[in-house]
Amino acid sequence: MRLLLLLILLLACQPKKPKEEYATFPQFLKRPQETVTPELFRRAFFLDDEAQKLCSSEALTEDILKRVKELSSNFPKLDGYLGDWRKGEQLALTPELYKRLYGKPGGSKKGLCYACHCADPRVDECGDVGPSLYRYAEKGVKPEELFKRIYNPWAFSPCSAMPRFGHHGLLTAEEVTHLVAYLLSPESPVNGGKP
Amino acid sequence: MLLLLLLLTALSFSQEALTRVGLQSARVVLERGKEYYLKLTGGSKLTCADCHGPDGESLKGAYARMPRFYTDLGRVADADLRVLSCLRQYLRLEDERLKSRERELVVPLVGFVASLSNGELVFVELRHPEEKRLYELGRTVWYRRSGATDFSCALCHERLAGKQFFAEVLPAPIPDRAPARYPAYSVKRDELLTLEDKLRDCFERYLLYDPKKGRFSFESRVRKPPYYVEELIALELFLMHSVNGSTLSVPGVIK
Numbered sequence: 367m368r369l370l371l372l373l374i375l376l377l378a379c380q381p382k383k384p385k386e387e388y389a390t391f392p393q394f395l396k397r398p399q400e401t402v403t404p405e406l407f408r409r410a411f412f413l414d415d416e417a418q419k420l421c422s423s424e425a426l427t428e429d430i431l432k433r434v435k436e437l438s439s440n441f442p443k444l445d446g447y448l449g450d451w452r453k454g455e456q457l458a459l460t461p462e463l464y465k466r467l468y469g470k471p472g473g474s475k476k477g478l479c480y481a482c483h484c485a486d487p488r489v490d491e492c493g494d495v496g497p498s499l500y501r502y503a504e505k506g507v508k509p510e511e512l513f514k515r516i517y518n519p520w521a522f523s524p525c526s527a528m529p530r531f532g533h534h535g536l537l538t539a540e541e542v543t544h545l546v547a548y549l550l551s552p553e554s555p556v557n558g559g560k561p
Numbered sequence: 562m563l564l565l566l567l568l569l570t571a572l573s574f575s576q577e578a579l580t581r582v583g584l585q586s587a588r589v590v591l592e593r594g595k596e597y598y599l600k601l602t603g604g605s606k607l608t609c610a611d612c613h614g615p616d617g618e619s620l621k622g623a624y625a626r627m628p629r630f631y632t633d634l635g636r637v638a639d640a641d642l643r644v645l646s647c648l649r650q651y652l653r654l655e656d657e658r659l660k661s662r663e664r665e666l667v668v669p670l671v672g673f674v675a676s677l678s679n680g681e682l683v684f685v686e687l688r689h690p691e692e693k694r695l696y697e698l699g700r701t702v703w704y705r706r707s708g709a710t711d712f713s714c715a716l717c718h719e720r721l722a723g724k725q726f727f728a729e730v731l732p733a734p735i736p737d738r739a740p741a742r743y744p745a746y747s748v749k750r751d752e753l754l755t756l757e758d759k760l761r762d763c764f765e766r767y768l769l770y771d772p773k774k775g776r777f778s779f780e781s782r783v784r785k786p787p788y789y790v791e792e793l794i795a796l797e798l799f800l801m802h803s804v805n806g807s808t809l810s811v812p813g814v815i816k
Contacts, residue, residue, distance in 0.1 A: 402786065404787055404790045404791070407786045407787060407790060408792070410708075411702075411705070411707050411708070412705065412707070413707060413708070418705075418707065422701075422704050423704075424704055480727065491727055491728045492727070493724065493725045493726045493727055495726060525706075527712075527716055527720070527721060529711050530711055534709040536709050
């Protein structure tokens with residue numbers, strides 16, 4: 367029916383006198399050309415990751431949470447889990463936050479911790495999606511357990527909002543140990559240390 | 562107390578000023594859309610106005626029902642794809658002319674077409690089997706935890722809505738009926754964004770992935786899904802259907 371209407375419309379639309387080329391477009395491209403094909407996008411979006419699929423369910427049942435926990439039990443074995451808190455700070459702070467604190471370039475976009483957590487009291491642009499990590503050392507969490515919590519939070523809190531940094535390779539195991547130190551070291555500003 | 566009051570008025574002033582500036586810039590884009598609508602031609606020598614009337618009479622209310630299934634296209638289209646298809650099939654704009662300027666043409670035209678439905682109520686139906694299929698797909702994409710961050714649209718915009726994320730409060734677009742205000746002018750970016758643009762934005766900022774490895778990598782990070790891809794249109798259909806009954810009011814102004 368609509369097709370018919372369209373045909374009639376089109377027939378009715380007889381070409382009028384030729385119009386001038388309309389020539390006021392910007393000459394350069396504002397956006398980069400597309401390079402991703404729909405197939406690549408699909409493969410990347412619907413990752414073949416069972417835990418991710420389970421956590422996409424609208425109702426997170428006990429069974430789902432239990433299964434996700436089971437799927438999240440792979441951790442690298444390291445000799446030590448306590449790295450260098452200064453390197454951890456570099457990972458936790460974004461370049462903007464780092465510049466604001468220290469007046470020089472630094473930080474990285476790898477950790478994004480302050481998107482969801484407050485920790486160093488000098489940083490006021492911090493999220494409240496996760497708990498505050500200020501004075502985290504007082505909680506008495508062992509380095510190895512904290513390593514696991516950051517490497518793959520779904521092992522403790524399945525389907526949590528916190529990304530599985532280690533699992534996805536967003537952070538290497540070594541980088542996670544630096545964050546562990548950032549949260550546990552008494553010299554770290556997170557625990558009231560004076561950098 | 563007085564200080565607080567002063568601060569509040571200053572804030573609301575700047576908000577107002579921001580909106581005013583945004584609206585002005587948006588109107589310029591919409592005007593350009595109208596000019597394209599009246600004058601742009603391709604191989605067929607037809608203008609949009611030749612088929613839809615000089616003031617777009619036959620397009621009033623059309624935007625309020627998009628995305629929907631179009632028989633001539635054989636698929637569900639949002640406003641962006643609908644406009645692009647008209648440029649291609651009916652105006653017969655040449656490929657090489659379209660290639661580099663595609664969004665420069667499509668966005669102002671979508672803005673103009675959308676503004677013809679101002680005041681109408683969003684009314685997206687699920688009648689055609691394809692519309693039903695895309696609604697379900699849109700719902701799936703909305704809830705799908707994805708990418709290297711394990712985020713999903715619903716995670717940020719339902720479960721965590723209202724929480725602080727860096728310095729921003731996570732919006733709740735469905736309860737806030739945000740989709741009914743798109744296309745919207747982004748003051749910070751100084752450009753008009755269609756709903757499709759805005760969704761691609763959230764993909765870029767928060768759902769990272771590497772399409773080659775199917776997994777994240779800092780080196781080859783692809784940022785956005787391609788335009789008009791089915792999953793994007795499905796998301797739009799899902800969102801617009803979720804705000805059925807809201808009054809369309811475009812152009813909106815965002816940060």
